Amino acid sequence: MVVRSFQRIVCGVSGGVDSAVSAYILKQKGYEVIGLFMKNWDEKDESGQCSTDHDRDDAKFVCQHIGIPFHGVNFVKEYWNDVFSPFLKDYQSGSVPNPDIVCNRQIKFGVFLRHALKQFSADAIATGHYARTSVGENLQYKDSNIGVKLLKARDSWKDQTFFLSQIPQSALQRVLFPLGDLLKSEVKHIASEVGLQRIARKRESMGICFVGKRKFPTFIGEYIEPRPGNVIHVETGEVVGDHQGIHHYTLGQRIIHVNHGRFGKCFIVDKNNLTQDIIIAPGTNHPALFNEEFYTTLPNWINKEPTGFSDSKNCDLECRFQRKVLPVPCIVNKCSGEQVRVTLSEPMRSITPGQYAVFYNGEECLGSGVITQKGPSLYDLQQGQKITHNQRST
Structure with a gap:
């Protein structure tokens, strides 16, 4: 087992309070911290202003205030090719994809990580995500059979392991999550205490970045x-x-x-x-809205496959396909081909093909797979039972 100590950290700075406090914490702990602002989208609003420019100014202010170098990088092309184009293709086919999960896998923990390692000779990157790893902040395992586990954040409401469920093990070994043990309220308090009150008061960005303030039907109608x-x-x-x-x-x-x-x-x-x-x-609450079973692609297991998965045995896990819905106990079976069958302990409403089913084992986020199809709805099952009953009656 090789143990590596991190020293130079490239911290993604977005102009928001989470990334600002992440960079500040790392600086206070003695790391050599470099702030890197990433531009993924350059759409301008009706007034000709690009919100990304405002965010960049805020990110630069944060870096200057806490005393770390500031740099910017443009990943608009990569984002268009790897996130936005597949998003449009899926939507046109009727699926409902999750671009945030894809962005984390392809951009933040893909091209961003590679850029940081190559251009800045970084040991690792850091982000403002609310998540933890099994090896903490100071040490990471490299080229080890142990692997790094992705764990839920202390702040259960802000936990973002759902959106990190597709990142590979190789990336997780090079990532720090300074906010994993903090509550959101504590993060805002730290920002205010160190002179970043304006950033702490800044409205948190929500929703899909490229949609902005427009209504989604209006936005998608421009492309499809x-x-x-x-x-x-x-x-x-x-x-x-x-x-x-x-x-x-x-x-x-x-x-x-x-x-x-x-x-x-x-x-x-x-x-x-x-x-x-x-x-x-x-x-x-019509029964046609509820399903007890669905299928996914073979999951990306962040650390290792659950015991018995390769042997097509029943794996008792938990899953969810929406971040703010509590995980539901389920049984996961590897089917023939590249499919996984998920049987829920209780029916879930509006299981949606194209979304990710994210699997958990207690505090650990194991990984996720794309939902490919639903099983029969409760209404389908009820109708089948009625048909069977009627056939027996005749």
């Missing part, structure tokens, strides 16, 4: 042509409305293109890329 289709009632098979493209909608979303006086509030339970049909059901 309308493809009209029908809205179909799941129980009757009746066409009850129309739409301008399945890429505007996601599963579980309330849809307004129907006669509410007749059906009440309706929600999307499925989309068909071949016919462009959207299937809806009345009521937010």
